[in-house]
Amino acid sequence: MIEFIKKTEEDEEDTLTIHDVEENQFFIDGDGRLCQKVSECEYNVIADSDGSPLAYITDGFYEGDTITKVIDKIAKIKFE
Secondary structure (H helix, E strand, C coil), X not given: CCCCCCCCHHHHHHCCCHHHCCCCXXXXXXXXXXXXXXXXXXXXXXXXXXXXXXXXXXXXCCCCCCEEEECCCCCCCCCC
C-alpha cells in the first residue's frame, strides 16, 4: 500500500527562500532581521533581529539561504 503525505504549512515555512517573496515585499531572513526584497536575489535589511533600525543593502541571496517568514503584503505605509 502507498500512502501520500501532503505538505503542511509548517513544512513549507521551513523551506522558504527569496523566491517565495515578491519584489518590494517584506520578510524575515534566516538571521531574524526585517528585510525588503529589491530584485530577484537582492534585498535591503531594515531592522536587526532585536528590532533596532539597520540600513544594510545585500549583494545577493545565496543558494541554501532560507527565510523565516514572509510578511503579509503591505499596500501602504502611513507616516506623519
